[in-house]
Amino acid sequence: MALVPTLPKHLHGPSIWALYALGFVPAASAFYLGATGQLPGNAIKEFEHLLGLWALRFLIATLTITPVRDLFGVNWIRYRRALGLLAFYYVLMHFLAYMLLDQMLRFPAILADIARRPFITIGMAALVLLIPLALTSNNWSIRRLGPRWNKLHKLVYVIAAAGALHFAMSVKVVGPEPMLYIALVTLLLSWRTVRTRFLRWKRQRSAIARPIPATEKAAG
Amino acid sequence: MPSYRAPRIDASEITPERCFLDRRGFMAAAAGGLILGSATAGHAAALKASTGAYKVDEPLTPEKDVTSYNNFYEFGTGKGDPAANSASFKPEPWKVKVNGLVSKPREFGLEELLAFPLEERVYRMRCVEAWSMVIPWIGFPLAALLDEVEPLGSAKYVAFETVIRPDEMPGQSGYFQPLEWPYREGLRLDEARHPLTILSVGVYGKTLPNQNGAPVRLVVPWKYGFKGIKSIVRISLTETPPPCTWNLTAPDEYGFYANVNPAVDHPRWSQATEIRVGEGGFFGSNRRDTLPFNGYAEEVASLYAGMDLRANF
Numbered sequence: 001m002a003l004v005p006t007l008p009k010h011l012h013g014p015s016i017w018a019l020y021a022l023g024f025v026p027a028a029s030a031f032y033l034g035a036t037g038q039l040p041g042n043a044i045k046e047f048e049h050l051l052g053l054w055a056l057r058f059l060i061a062t063l064t065i066t067p068v069r070d071l072f073g074v075n076w077i078r079y080r081r082a083l084g085l086l087a088f089y090y091v092l093m094h095f096l097a098y099m100l101l102d103q104m105l106r107f108p109a110i111l112a113d114i115a116r117r118p119f120i121t122i123g124m125a126a127l128v129l130l131i132p133l134a135l136t137s138n139n140w141s142i143r144r145l146g147p148r149w150n151k152l153h154k155l156v157y158v159i160a161a162a163g164a165l166h167f168a169m170s171v172k173v174v175g176p177e178p179m180l181y182i183a184l185v186t187l188l189l190s191w192r193t194v195r196t197r198f199l200r201w202k203r204q205r206s207a208i209a210r211p212i213p214a215t216e217k218a219a220g
Numbered sequence: 221m222p223s224y225r226a227p228r229i230d231a232s233e234i235t236p237e238r239c240f241l242d243r244r245g246f247m248a249a250a251a252g253g254l255i256l257g258s259a260t261a262g263h264a265a266a267l268k269a270s271t272g273a274y275k276v277d278e279p280l281t282p283e284k285d286v287t288s289y290n291n292f293y294e295f296g297t298g299k300g301d302p303a304a305n306s307a308s309f310k311p312e313p314w315k316v317k318v319n320g321l322v323s324k325p326r327e328f329g330l331e332e333l334l335a336f337p338l339e340e341r342v343y344r345m346r347c348v349e350a351w352s353m354v355i356p357w358i359g360f361p362l363a364a365l366l367d368e369v370e371p372l373g374s375a376k377y378v379a380f381e382t383v384i385r386p387d388e389m390p391g392q393s394g395y396f397q398p399l400e401w402p403y404r405e406g407l408r409l410d411e412a413r414h415p416l417t418i419l420s421v422g423v424y425g426k427t428l429p430n431q432n433g434a435p436v437r438l439v440v441p442w443k444y445g446f447k448g449i450k451s452i453v454r455i456s457l458t459e460t461p462p463p464c465t466w467n468l469t470a471p472d473e474y475g476f477y478a479n480v481n482p483a484v485d486h487p488r489w490s491q492a493t494e495i496r497v498g499e500g501g502f503f504g505s506n507r508r509d510t511l512p513f514n515g516y517a518e519e520v521a522s523l524y525a526g527m528d529l530r531a532n533f
Contacts, residue, residue: 037501041289041299042351044495044502101502102495109490117488169488172349173398173469175297 004074016082023086026054027093048097052123055090056167056181058083059160063188070195070202081137084156088134091127091163119169126162129155157192160185264426269358272339274416276515280342281353283424285497290431291347292450293398294382294389301391302431309388311427311434311451318365320456321375328365330435333421336360340425341418341439346480346514348444348466352494357439358422363413371409371457378412379462380405380438381454399465405449406462406476407440408523416441416519419452442516444478475533479524480514484533 007015027050033039034047062083069075103110113120133153135141142149164185168178292302295309312330319325338358346352366378382403386393392401411417420439421428428434433450440447446466456462466474473487482492494510513520524532 034501041285042495042497104507119488175398176396
C-alpha cells in the first residue's frame with residue numbers, strides 16, 4: 001500500500017532528469033538576478049549564501065530517502081544519486097562564488113581563511129570529502145567497489161553534519177534557520193542509529209501478520 | 221580633514237536620485253515588471269539640511285540599497301527584514317530622555333531634535349560583516365545635544381538605548397529573540413563629543429525610514445556599523461563603561477570600541493577587506509581594502525593615542 005501514487009516505469013528516467021533541471025533553477029535564477037544587478041544589497045554574499053543553503057537542502061533531501069522508505073514504504077531511491085550530486089554541485093558553486101566573486105582570487109586571503117577560520121575549514125573539509133562521493137556516483141563504481149561503496153558513501157553523514165555546523169558557525173546569531181537545519185540533520189543521522197532495530201521489529205511484525213520471509217536488503 | 225571638505229553645493233544636487241529612480245523604472249520595465257524587493261523609503265518626508273563639511277569623495281551607495289539592506293534585529297535578522305517588517309512602526313511622536321551625570325536632564329521631542337541645525341554628511345559605513353556603503357546622512361553633532369544637558373565632570377561615557385516595542389517590532393516578540401532588549405550601545409565621552417559623531421534624523425534628503433532607525437539614530441563613521449544604535453529613546457551619561465549589546469552577546473568577537481581596523485580580524489572572518497555594496501550586482505560591487513578607522517584616522521586616531529588597539533578592539 002503506497003502513500004503516493006506509483007510513477008509509471010517509463011517516466012522514471014525522465015523524472016530524474018527533471019529533478020536535475022529543477023535542481024539547478026535556484027542557482028541559475030539567482031545568477032541571472034545577480035549578474036543583472038537585481039539581487040538586493042550585497043549581491044555576492046546573497047548569491048553565495050543561497051548556494052550554500054541549497055547545498056544543505058539537497059544534502060538533507062539525500063538523507064531523507066532512506067527514512068522515508070523505512071517509515072512510509074515509499075521508495076525514491078532512484079532520486080538519491082541526483083540529489084547527492086546536486087548537493088555536490090551546489091557546494092562546488094558555493095565555493096567558486098566565494099573564490100571568484102567574493103574573494104576575487106585573493107589566494108593568500110582564501111588560504112588564510114581556510115586555515116584559520118574553523119567554520120571555513122569545516123566547510124572546505126566537507127567539499128573535499130564530497131569529491132570521492134561525486135566521483136563514485138555511477139553504476140560502474142558501485143559494481144566495481146561492491147560493499148566498499150556503501151562504506152565510502154557513509155561519509156555523507158559526516159558531510160551533512162559539517163554542512164549544518166558550517167552554516168551555524170557562519171552567522172552572527174544562531175537563529176531559527178540554522179537551528180532548523182541542525183535539528184533536521186541531527187534527526188536524520190539519529191535515524192541511522194535506530195534503523196536496524198526498527199527494521200528488525202518491522203520484519204518480525206509483518207512475519208507474524210503474513211508468514212512470508214522478508215528478503216529486502218537494506219542499503220545505507 | 222582636507223579630503224572631506226565639500227564644494228558648496230545643495231544637498232539635493234549631491235544625490236542624483238532621479239537617475240536612480242529612472243534606472244529602477246527602466247529595469248522594472250526591462251524585466252517585464254519582475255523586480256525583487258521594491259523597497260521604498262516608507263513614510264519618509266523631505267528634510268532640509270545644509271551641506272556639511274564632511275563628504276567622502278566616493279560614489280554614493282544607491283538609496284535602494286541603503287534602505288533595503290539593513291541590520292536591525294528588532295525587525296528580524298535577515299537583511300531584508302527591517303524594510304519588510306517595519307511598516308507598522310510609529311516613529312512619531314517620539315521622545316529621547318537624556319539623563320545620568322548631567323546638570324540639566326531633560327527630554328527632547330522629535331521637533332526639538334529636528335530644530336538643531338541639520339547638516340548633510342556623506343560618510344562611509346563599514347559593517348562588521350565586511351561590507352560597506354557610502355551614505356548621505358542628515359543630522360547634527362551629538363556634541364550639540366550634550367551641550368544642552370551639560371555633562372558633569374564625573375561623566376566619562378555615554379550610554380544609548382533603543383526603544384522596546386514588541387507590538388511594532390516583530391524581532392522583539394516570538395519564540396526566538398536574537399538579542400537581549402533593549403539594544404544598547406556606548407561611547408567614551410570624548411568619542412561622543414567628536415565632531416564626526418552625529419545623531420542622524422534623515423538620509424538621502426528625507427527623514428529616516430523605519431528600517432534605518434527612525435526617527436533618530438547614532439552615526440559614528442570610524443566604528444563598525446553596529447555601534448550606530450537605532451531608534452534611540454535614552455541617552456545617559458555614566459562614569460563607568462556602559463554595557464553594549466554585541467559586546468555582551470559575544471565579548472571575544474565584538475569589543476567596546478569596535479573601531480574599524482583592518483589589522484584586527486573578527487575571529488570568524490578577516491576585516492582586511494570589504495565589499496562595497498552597490499547596484500551593478502556581481503561585477504559592480506567590488507572588494508576593496510578596509511582603511512584604519514574607516515578612512516577617518518586623520519580625525520580620530522589621536523583619541524586612541526598610546527592604546528593597544530589589538531587589546532581594545
